[in-house]
Amino acid sequence: MPYLTSEYGNPSGAHRMARNANKALDESREVMAETLGAQPGEIVFTGGGTEADNMAVFGTLQARPGRLVCSAVEHHAVLEPVELVGGSIVPVERSGRVKLDALVEALGPDVSLVSIMLANNETGVIQPLADIAALVREHAPNALLHTDAVQAFSWLDVADIGSVADLVSVSAHKFGGTQGVGVLVVRGSANVSARTIGGGQERGRRSGTQNVAGIVAMAAAASEMVSNREHEIKRVSALRDHLLDGVLSTVPGSIETSPRRAKTANIAHLCFEDIESESLLFLLERAEVYASAAASCSSGAMEPSHVLGAMGLSRTLGFGSLRLSLGYTTAEVDIEAALAAIPAAVNQLRASADGRHG
Amino acid sequence: MVVMADILVALSGGVDSTVAAALLVEEGHNVTGVTLKLWGGETDSGCCSVSDVEDARRVAQQLGIDHHVFNFGDDFDRHVVEPYVADYAAGRVPNPCIECNRHIKFDKLFRRADALGFDLIATGHHAQVRRRADGVYHIGRGADPAKDQSYVLHMLAQDQIRRLRLPVGAFTKDHVRELAGELGLRTANKPDSQDVCFIERTPGRGEKGRLVFLGERIPIRSATIVDQAGTVVGSAPSIELVTVGQRKGLDLGGAAERRYVIDIDHDAAIVTVGSFEDTLTRQTEVPDLVWTAGPVTGELIVQCSAHGARKPARVEAAKPTTVLWDEPHQRVAVGQSVVLYVEDEVVGGGIAG
Numbered sequence: 001m002p003y004l005t006s007e008y009g010n011p012s013g014a015h016r017m018a019r020n021a022n023k024a025l026d027e028s029r030e031v032m033a034e035t036l037g038a039q040p041g042e043i044v045f046t047g048g049g050t051e052a053d054n055m056a057v058f059g060t061l062q063a064r065p066g067r068l069v070c071s072a073v074e075h076h077a078v079l080e081p082v083e084l085v086g087g088s089i090v091p092v093e094r095s096g097r098v099k100l101d102a103l104v105e106a107l108g109p110d111v112s113l114v115s116i117m118l119a120n121n122e123t124g125v126i127q128p129l130a131d132i133a134a135l136v137r138e139h140a141p142n143a144l145l146h147t148d149a150v151q152a153f154s155w156l157d158v159a160d161i162g163s164v165a166d167l168v169s170v171s172a173h174k175f176g177g178t179q180g181v182g183v184l185v186v187r188g189s190a191n192v193s194a195r196t197i198g199g200g201q202e203r204g205r206r207s208g209t210q211n212v213a214g215i216v217a218m219a220a221a222a223s224e225m226v227s228n229r230e231h232e233i234k235r236v237s238a239l240r241d242h243l244l245d246g247v248l249s250t251v252p253g254s255i256e257t258s259p260r261r262a263k264t265a266n267i268a269h270l271c272f273e274d275i276e277s278e279s280l281l282f283l284l285e286r287a288e289v290y291a292s293a294a295a296s297c298s299s300g301a302m303e304p305s306h307v308l309g310a311m312g313l314s315r316t317l318g319f320g321s322l323r324l325s326l327g328y329t330t331a332e333v334d335i336e337a338a339l340a341a342i343p344a345a346v347n348q349l350r351a352s353a354d355g356r357h358g
Numbered sequence: 359m360v361v362m363a364d365i366l367v368a369l370s371g372g373v374d375s376t377v378a379a380a381l382l383v384e385e386g387h388n389v390t391g392v393t394l395k396l397w398g399g400e401t402d403s404g405c406c407s408v409s410d411v412e413d414a415r416r417v418a419q420q421l422g423i424d425h426h427v428f429n430f431g432d433d434f435d436r437h438v439v440e441p442y443v444a445d446y447a448a449g450r451v452p453n454p455c456i457e458c459n460r461h462i463k464f465d466k467l468f469r470r471a472d473a474l475g476f477d478l479i480a481t482g483h484h485a486q487v488r489r490r491a492d493g494v495y496h497i498g499r500g501a502d503p504a505k506d507q508s509y510v511l512h513m514l515a516q517d518q519i520r521r522l523r524l525p526v527g528a529f530t531k532d533h534v535r536e537l538a539g540e541l542g543l544r545t546a547n548k549p550d551s552q553d554v555c556f557i558e559r560t561p562g563r564g565e566k567g568r569l570v571f572l573g574e575r576i577p578i579r580s581a582t583i584v585d586q587a588g589t590v591v592g593s594a595p596s597i598e599l600v601t602v603g604q605r606k607g608l609d610l611g612g613a614a615e616r617r618y619v620i621d622i623d624h625d626a627a628i629v630t631v632g633s634f635e636d637t638l639t640r641q642t643e644v645p646d647l648v649w650t651a652g653p654v655t656g657e658l659i660v661q662c663s664a665h666g667a668r669k670p671a672r673v674e675a676a677k678p679t680t681v682l683w684d685e686p687h688q689r690v691a692v693g694q695s696v697v698l699y700v701e702d703e704v705v706g707g708g709i710a711g
Contacts, residue, residue, distance in 0.1 A: 278428050282474055300411055301395030301429035352473035 003213035011210055012199060021212050028219035035222045036168060037159025038185045044202045045183060045215050049150040049171030051195075052184035053077035055206070056146040056167045057115060059192035061085060066112025066142065071098045071127070072310035078115045078148055079306070096125035096258050096311050100135065107139035114143050118162065119152035122294065122307045122323055124267030125258050126156065133164035144190050150174055150182075154225055154327070155233060155264035166190040172214065176221035176328065181214035228328070236326050237265035239335050243324060244268045246339040251346050257308070257321065268324040271313065272346055275320040278302050279349050280342075287341035292323045363477040364388045365523060368463060369418065369425070371410030373545040374482030374526050376417040377534045380541050381525040382480055383421050390476070391418040391425040396434040396462065397556040417543050430466055437461035439556060446598040447576045449624030450693030454554055455510045455664075464511075464518050480523035483507045484531070487524055488703060494651045495519035499702040502530040509664050512697040512707035516651065565607065569596055583608060583629045586620075586636070597627040603637045603688045620689075638686035644696045647679045647708035654706070659699040662690045662710070673698070679708070 003024060009017030011025050026040070033040040046052045058081060061068060068087030070078050073096060083089070088106040091099050098116060107114070114136045119126045129147055136145050146167035149158045154175045162168045168185040172178055186192050186205065198207035225232075241260065248254050253273035260268075272280065277293035281302075284291050294305030308318040324338065367379040369391040382389045393414040411427060418425035438457045445452035463481065471479050484500030485508040495516055500506040514522065526534050531550075538546035557571045572578060581597035584590050592610040594600050600608075604619040608631065618637045621630040642662075653675065660671045660681055670684040681696060690696060690710040697707040 278426075279470060279473055282426060300393075300415070300427040301431075302427075303429065348475070349473050352469070 001213050001217065003216055007212075011212055012201060024212055024216050025210055028215045031219035031223050032183050035159060035226045036153075036170065036183065036185050037163050038168075039188065041203065042185050042187055043183055044186055044205045045181070045210050046206060047211070048180050048182040049075075049148070049169050049174075050077035050182075052169035052171070052182045053115075053146075053148055053150075054081055055184050055192065055195050056169060057081040057085075057113065059195055059205075060113040060144050060146070060167070060190075062193035063191045064112040064142070064144075067108070067110050068113045068115070069103075069106045069111050069140070069143075070115040071103075071117070073098075073120050073123075073125075073307045074115060074117055075121050075148055075150065076306075078117070078146075082115065092310050094312050095262060096120060096123050096307070097262070098127055098132065100128075100131065103132065104135055104139055107136065107143070109140065109142055111140040111143040113146060114140060115146040115148065117148040117151070118156060118158065119149070119264045120307060121151040122305055123258055123269045123311075124151065124155075124263035126152070126263055129161055130164055144192075152264060153222075154229065155236075155266055157229070167192065172218035172221060175225040177218035178214050181211055181218045183218075225328070232328055233265045236328075236330065239330060239332065240265060240268050240326050243326075243335045243338060244270070246335075247342050250339075250343045254346075255317070257313070258311070266326045268326070270322045270324075271308075271317045272320040272322065273317065275346055275349055277319060277321055280320075280322060280345055283345035283348060284338075284341055287337070287345070289338050289341045292325070293321050294318070294323075362386050362388060364475065365390070365478045365480050366467075366471045366474070366476040367391050367423075367480045368467060368482075369393050369414035370482065370551075371413040371545065371548075372482065372551060373538050373543070373548050374484065374531075374534055376414065376482070376543050376545045377537050377541075378480050378482040378523075378525040379417065379423065380421055380537070380543070382523065383423060389421070389423045391421075391423050392467075393425070393427050394462065394467065395427055395429040395431060396458070397431065397439070413545055413548070417545060420541070420543065428467070428470065430462055433466050434458070434462055434556075442554075443572060443575045445693050446572055449598070449622060451601055451691040452693050453510070453664075453695050454556070456513065456695050459510055460513050464514060464522075468518060468521070478521050478523055480525060482526055483511060483524050484527050485511050485524050486527040487519055487522055496650055496703040496705065498527075498704070499699075500524075500527045502532075504665075505531045506665070508699075508702075508704050509661055509695070509697050512650075512695060512704045513648070514650075515648075519650075565599060569599060572596075572598060579627045581627045581629045583610065583631055585617075586630060586632050591617075591631065594629060597622070597624060597629070600629050601691045603691070637688045639689045640683055640686060642681045642683070642687070642690045642696060643679060643711045644681055644708040645679050645711040647673070647681075647696075647698075647706060649698075649706040650704055653678065654698070654700055656700070658705070659701070661697050661699065662694055668699070671698075673706075679711075 007020050009021040011021040029040045029043045032043045068082045070082040071090050073092050090103045090106050093099055116127050116132050133145055136143055144166040147165040148169045149162055150169055150171045153170045166187045170183050172181040194205050196207045201207050255271045257269040257271055293302055305318050365382055365387045367389055369375045379389055379391055393411050415425045438454050442452045442454045484502055484505040486498040488496045488498045497508050497511045499508045535546055557567045578596045581594040581600055583592040600622055602619055617631040618634055619629055620632040620636040658671050659668045661668050669687055671681050692710055694710050696710050698705050
């Protein structure tokens with residue numbers, strides 16, 4: 001990666017080295033535009049998905065004051081900003097999909113932004129974005145539609161599905177890039193105020209010297225990911241189904257949180273009765289199976305999932321949740337390892353006094 | 359020779375527990391650190407705050423051990439915070455550290471450790487695990503008299519003490535800090551924790567903080583103070599926070615002689631004051647008194663608060679839940695733990711009724 005070594009020019013400069021960096025940025029911008037179904041001028045490079053989401057929410061609010069609307073299962077990067085400014089939170093069905101009648105109720109001419117994620121980061125549940133867009137255009141004609149596609153990009157054709165949204169967030173580390181780099185697509189028709197002001201980079205929408213190496217890596221990863229996506233969806237969903245079927249058939253009291261056909265190919269999400277996720281994750285880690293439950297707070301403690309809560313799962317069942325994420329590096333052997341480790345761990349916990357809540 | 363064991367060390371983020379972990383690593387054990395998330399939001403400055411977790415995590419990194427965070431917040435609410443508030447509302451004086459030890463550290467965490475396959479649990483308490491020749495275990499006082507925490511561990515039973523390690527109990531606090539400094543641990547100069555951990559973040563320490571905390575949860579009633587003849591002699595801001603034997607903090611309008619709380623009518627919010635002699639009693643009831651390893655009928659040393667006075671007493675077989683003081687003793691507030699020692703070892707205890 002020359003941009004970490006010899007080609008260290010600042011892309012905003014005027015000399016040859018700067019131009020080399022700027023060329024790399026422009027090429028990356030074109031790649032991201034193509035993979036995201038946007039024009040190069042609509043790509044705003046950010047420091048990751050959270051910054052992109054925050055920019056969508058606060059930048060829209062500043063450019064066009066009004067009420068904000070989002071779903072109850074949004075990532076905290078959307079949910080917290082919307083809650084902070086007193087926005088409307090739309091409930092979801094037990095399946096995790098947004099309640100469309102409740103969405104219509106929340107819409108109105110005073111709404112300036114509707115933010116509904118494309119796929120959920122915990123459960124992988126996909127939202128019907130086209131239906132949502134149609135409702136937003138009809139019932140909130142002054143609103144921009146933002147979709148957080150951070151979780152979706154590797155598993156859905158965001159260039160196509162996301163085309164109904166005015167603003168789209170993605171994050172590089174979800175598709176093979178590095179942490180700390182992302183994109184907010186801002187369609188030409190949308191006007192979003194800058195959140196960082198200064199040197200006027202990114203057409204004044206996001207000042208600050210760009211992370212050239214990270215952006216170049218992100219574009220390379222996006223290009224690779226998109227060309228393999230169809231194949232990977234088939235391959236990974238077969239692995240995921242094998243994993244889920246294996247666990248469900250060997251572990252009594254295991255529940256698939258939401259139907260797998262309604263979610264992205266990479267996520268297996270389960271709840272185990274009478275199990276605490278913290279213990280399960282601990283034992284799985286010892287077996288070198290690295291999984292997750294809900295979101296972690298900044299102390300590192302597991303917090304009850306707001307997503308599962310919004311879906312109406314009991315707090316007790318939510319405390320026994322397990323999220324197994326697969327990816328392009330996941331192979332059959334990994335699934336077999338998980339299929340050996342998970343029942344063993346659950347059995348060990350159930351055999352002990354602490355298996356049950358108390 | 360030390361047999362290597364899988365040990366789960368409870369790391370609060372303070373100097374004692376981090377040094378405890380370091381000592382066990384040095385002995386060659388397979389050590390895992392865990393910090394319990396018990397209370398508060400992410401900016402909480404009290405126990406289990408983000409900065410405490412960061413300290414614990416960083417020390418674990420330096421020691422080369424795994425570090426985990428367990429969220430026992432629901433259990434802590436149910437077993438410590440809610441009873442704490444309910445006790446004050448009912449006119450009892452709770453000791454939340456003891457309830458946390460009873461229900462969280464030495465029950466919930468022990469069960470979790472068992473489920474995960476650990477052999478032993480260690481904490482940074484200043485107390486000592488003693489095994490007598492007959493195989494019976496006891497909790498002994500910590501080597502540093504000013505820091506001794508045997509009082510708050512009095513409820514531990516044989517199967518808990520047997521699986522417990524208290525590596526810093528044999529050292530003074532100064533020595534523990536020195537060890538932390540030698541190891542380059544960032545906790546070396548961290549101040550000792552104060553007061554009730556879940557109240558530390560509210561404005562004002564001590565009684566003021568407690569009043570704010572309780573006031574957010576239960577109605578606080580002002581108290582009328584009367585003398586033994588029933589004449590009103592003063593008032594107190596909260597009947598909930600008045601304790602038997604209390605002298606300070608009573609507004610008695612500059613009465614000449616020292617007067618002490620000798621009776622509290624919680625329902626009527628009336629406090630009766632009298633002389634020091636009026637606070638004295640020959641016996642204290644401990645309805646749930648439990649012995650560590652069977653009743654002791656001989657001379658006991660009894661302590662009624664974390665660093666309170668140590669007074670001689672005995673418990674007779676005929677009255678198995680009554681502590682009989684050798685000398686008249688100030689009455690013990692209902693809810694306080696009464697801990698029984700023989701020499702410097704805990705032999706039993708319970709809550710004053």
